[in-house]
Amino acid sequence: MAALAPPVAAIRRAVRRALTTLPDAGPVLVACSGGADSLALAAATAFVAPRLGRPAGLVTVDHGLQEGSARRATAVVDWAHTAGLAPVEAIRVDVSERPGGPEAAAREARYQALTEAAGRLGAAALLTGHTRDDQAETVLLALARGAGPRGLAGMPTRRWLGEALLLRPLLEVSREQTRAACTALGLAPWTDPHNTDPAYARARVRSEVLPALVRALGPGVLDNLARTARLVAADTAALDEQATVALDGVRHPDGGLCVGGLAGLAPAVRGRVLHVWARELGARPGALSHRHVDALEALVTGWRGQGAAYLPGGLRVFRRAGRLTVVDPCPPA
Numbered sequence: 001m002a003a004l005a006p007p008v009a010a011i012r013r014a015v016r017r018a019l020t021t022l023p024d025a026g027p028v029l030v031a032c033s034g035g036a037d038s039l040a041l042a043a044a045t046a047f048v049a050p051r052l053g054r055p056a057g058l059v060t061v062d063h064g065l066q067e068g069s070a071r072r073a074t075a076v077v078d079w080a081h082t083a084g085l086a087p088v089e090a091i092r093v094d095v096s097e098r099p100g101g102p103e104a105a106a107r108e109a110r111y112q113a114l115t116e117a118a119g120r121l122g123a124a125a126l127l128t129g130h131t132r133d134d135q136a137e138t139v140l141l142a143l144a145r146g147a148g149p150r151g152l153a154g155m156p157t158r159r160w161l162g163e164a165l166l167l168r169p170l171l172e173v174s175r176e177q178t179r180a181a182c183t184a185l186g187l188a189p190w191t192d193p194h195n196t197d198p199a200y201a202r203a204r205v206r207s208e209v210l211p212a213l214v215r216a217l218g219p220g221v222l223d224n225l226a227r228t229a230r231l232v233a234a235d236t237a238a239l240d241e242q243a244t245v246a247l248d249g250v251r252h253p254d255g256g257l258c259v260g261g262l263a264g265l266a267p268a269v270r271g272r273v274l275h276v277w278a279r280e281l282g283a284r285p286g287a288l289s290h291r292h293v294d295a296l297e298a299l300v301t302g303w304r305g306q307g308a309a310y311l312p313g314g315l316r317v318f319r320r321a322g323r324l325t326v327v328d329p330c331p332p333a
């Protein structure tokens, strides 16, 4: 038997590790674009999952945004059948009516379709092919955009996507390894033109910024950025836990928050408490920005006797009698 190419073995090990952590016995579904990362992931899953007694299927989403997208989806489906994956589905989504740019709309439609498929097919988890390189790009973009620790923590290896558990088994595998694995297995991955289109910030980071950093600082940069994400994620999780406890400690029976208690918290914990409280009040996480939290913070630490903080959804927060209190939502304009 031919020796297993190291990247193929490394990717299978990563998938095995991820699958053995799953409590639920149902099938897993690989989200596959046909690109090198998710193709290498799908091939490894097709090999590993049955050996763990677990069925593995595949879903590919056709956004209909590029010429030949339906052909690409069909090619992925055909390959998945030959690899022994089942069930296999290509899902066509319509992104034309969605708000935002085409990339954001495609992403939202894709995750919605993937979550629905995972629910419909009773999947224990949905697997995506995000790699260490994707993680390094995410961290760098977050740093440049001032996203704060939550952004610097990068993508988690697992998270809930609605009712579906999303796993990213390849977060410590390099893109070079996924490409090498595809070559070793004789697979011909699809190349997404967006990945090299300089109109997209991520593509510029991928093709210009990271190679320049590696040239200037050495090959360890990508691993180090991914490591930064893991370290920040651990710190962030600890601070989030502290904030959950602290929030209960500063709640007033009328639903407001005690200013004295808030003022005594460490700023990093207070900011989180205010963020969680604002979400509880009904401010959608996507609409809630650091400016809203800063405005709440100003009611605690920068109070000059008057003023209010305005939150998404028409919510107004006042400081009264030593408490932050929500005043009825503004009537719609």
Ligand SMILES: Nc1ncnc2c1ncn2[C@@H]1O[C@H](COP(=O)(O)OP(=O)(O)OP(=O)(O)O)[C@@H](O)[C@H]1O
Pocket (backbone or CB within 6 Å): 030, 031, 032, 033, 034, 035, 036, 037, 038, 039, 059, 060, 061, 062, 063, 110, 127, 128, 129, 130, 131, 134, 192, 195
């Ligand atoms: N059209 C799609 N259908 C199904 N899953 C997708 C699709 N596009 C992306 N994904 C999933 O999301 C992951 C991240 O996709 P993204 O396009 O951001 O990264 P990528 O590095 O180009 O990945 P790939 O090489 O697998 O295309 C993919 O690895 C795959 O698991």
